[in-house]
Amino acid sequence: MESHREHISGLKNYMKEQLLSELEGVTFNGDTDEETSLYTVLNTSFPSSGTSEMMLFNLDIAGIASSGGSACTSGTDQGSHVLRGIGSDPERPAVRFSFSRYNTREEVDYVIDTLKGLLNK
Numbered sequence: 001m002e003s004h005r006e007h008i009s010g011l012k013n014y015m016k017e018q019l020l021s022e023l024e025g026v027t028f029n030g031d032t033d034e035e036t037s038l039y040t041v042l043n044t045s046f047p048s049s050g051t052s053e054m055m056l057f058n059l060d061i062a063g064i065a066s067s068g069g070s071a072c073t074s075g076t077d078q079g080s081h082v083l084r085g086i087g088s089d090p091e092r093p094a095v096r097f098s099f100s101r102y103n104t105r106e107e108v109d110y111v112i113d114t115l116k117g118l119l120n121k
Contacts, residue, residue, distance in 0.1 A: 011105065023116060029043040046094075046115070059114065
């Protein structure tokens with residue numbers, strides 16, 4: 001289990017680093033510290049843009065499984081009361097990315113490249 005946790009934490013940290021270095025205006029929702037956050041999930045807010053409303057749809061079209069908002073509002077079209085409660089800007093699209101032992105760095109790179117294309121439209 002420990003080797004799986006290390007792999008997954010490494011992917012999450014790599015994605016955080018790549019998001020910050022490759023995309024302007026990205027923020028993270030909640031605590032992302034390795035010691036206090038869930039190591040399998042990264043909740044990210046992106047700058048509001050003309051393509052924001054379609055971000056999840058476009059990620060899905062690209063073959064990227066992700067979720068909007070927070071887990072407690074999954075499947076609804078209302079904003080997340082949890083994200084509002086921690087001060088997240090409701091005008092910025094929030095996307096949850098989950099990681100498992102089966103994910104790879106190449107998949108993270110694909111997500112980053114896809115997001116760069118979507119946000120630079």
